[in-house]
Amino acid sequence: MANSPATESVTPGSSSLGAKSLDSLPAGGEESRWQAIASRALAGESLPREVALDILAAPEEELLDLLHAAYRVRQRYFGKTVQLYFLMNAKSGLCPEDCTYCSQSKTSQSEIPRYNLLRRDELLAGARAAAQRQAKTYCIVISARGPTDREIAAVEKIVPEIKEQFDLDVCACLGLLTTDQARRLKACGVDRVNHNLNTGGEFYSQICSTHTYQDRVATLRAVRGAGMELCSGGIVGMGERPEDVVDMAFELRQLKVESIPVNFLNPIEGTPLAGQNELTPSYCLKVLAMFRLVNPQSEVRIAGGRELHLRSMQALGLYAANSIFVGDYLTTKGQVPEADYAMIRDLGFEVTIAQSA
Ligand code: SF4
Numbered sequence: 001m002a003n004s005p006a007t008e009s010v011t012p013g014s015s016s017l018g019a020k021s022l023d024s025l026p027a028g029g030e031e032s033r034w035q036a037i038a039s040r041a042l043a044g045e046s047l048p049r050e051v052a053l054d055i056l057a058a059p060e061e062e063l064l065d066l067l068h069a070a071y072r073v074r075q076r077y078f079g080k081t082v083q084l085y086f087l088m089n090a091k092s093g094l095c096p097e098d099c100t101y102c103s104q105s106k107t108s109q110s111e112i113p114r115y116n117l118l119r120r121d122e123l124l125a126g127a128r129a130a131a132q133r134q135a136k137t138y139c140i141v142i143s144a145r146g147p148t149d150r151e152i153a154a155v156e157k158i159v160p161e162i163k164e165q166f167d168l169d170v171c172a173c174l175g176l177l178t179t180d181q182a183r184r185l186k187a188c189g190v191d192r193v194n195h196n197l198n199t200g201g202e203f204y205s206q207i208c209s210t211h212t213y214q215d216r217v218a219t220l221r222a223v224r225g226a227g228m229e230l231c232s233g234g235i236v237g238m239g240e241r242p243e244d245v246v247d248m249a250f251e252l253r254q255l256k257v258e259s260i261p262v263n264f265l266n267p268i269e270g271t272p273l274a275g276q277n278e279l280t281p282s283y284c285l286k287v288l289a290m291f292r293l294v295n296p297q298s299e300v301r302i303a304g305g306r307e308l309h310l311r312s313m314q315a316l317g318l319y320a321a322n323s324i325f326v327g328d329y330l331t332t333k334g335q336v337p338e339a340d341y342a343m344i345r346d347l348g349f350e351v352t353i354a355q356s357a
Pocket residue numbers: 095096097098099102103104105106142143144145175
């Protein structure tokens with residue numbers, strides 16, 4: 001398909017800026033060029049692809065102005081709220097796919113825990129931890145090309161129990177799904193499915209050979225067809241071009257995903273991408289600003305690699321993004337929850353909804 005980025009696709013009711021480059025937008029005067037872009041995004045216009053690329057190449061001295069522009073859009077749709085998500089790695093390792101970034105692939109030599117689907121009490125304990133940490137959403141993730149019937153049945157059993165006991169949304173990340181599997185997930189109470197595009201369509205074959213980008217898009221369409229929300233994002237820093245990151249952002253806009261997790265590659269030892277380290281904190285911030293301005297109304301989540309790549313600039317990321325994971329990632333450590341709460345408090349922001357355990 002490869003990738004056919006929806007460069008001019010627009011949200012219904014909105015208009016397009018057309019093929020204007022940043023140079024054709026106002027510079028200086030009452031509004032800087034970044035503020036002009038924010039104003040247009042707030043007016044419902046869709047940024048052209050050229051502008052998204054310009055954001056990723058923004059001069060360092062304009063970074064704060066760019067973040068302010070992204071913040072104006074974030075503020076309109078999410079105020080000062082930060083939504084917390086909690087990840088449960090419900091089945092680890094043993095995956096037959098060959099995604100080069102992933103420590104759970106059969107091709108990975110990484111030293112990670114490997115286990116089959118967790119028991120009911122372990123999944124419930126995870127939900128309890130999610131609620132205690134003020135997460136809005138409990139993310140149940142398995143390593144797999146797609147779920148077996150037994151795994152779908154286990155999800156069908158546990159999700160109603162979680163919903164009965166805790167005030168949590170449930171997001172399932174189970175790999176590729178058929179339309180029937182998606183319908184079953186919807187029927188048992190799953191609110192949202194995560195299935196990342198991971199990168200742009202043209203670059204996808206560089207990071208995986210066992211399934212295609214189009215397979216992933218088809219799963220997202222099946223999830224939407226079943227009536228669930230979409231969580232889909234990707235990983236930046238795998239050797240892709242800025243154009244590939246922009247392709248992904250525009251595809252996500254076309255798919256109207258509700259939630260976009262933006263991961264920054266943690267090059268885990270034992271994976272083919274170990275040693276790949278090309279990211280700077282400021283580039284990561286530009287990526288977050290680009291996702292916000294291209295997808296104004298979607299949740300943008302700073303996901304894996306937040307601590308590693310943003311480092312002391314993590315807080316600035318929340319001027320563009322409105323969501324983070326609290327706790328650990330699938331096979332890597334996150335910072336302690338107290339550090340996240342302190343960061344949110346110091347920003348003058350607040351966690352979306354206080355959950356009760
Ligand atoms: S399908 Fe998922 S779990 Fe399997 S190798 Fe790819 S990213 Fe890892």
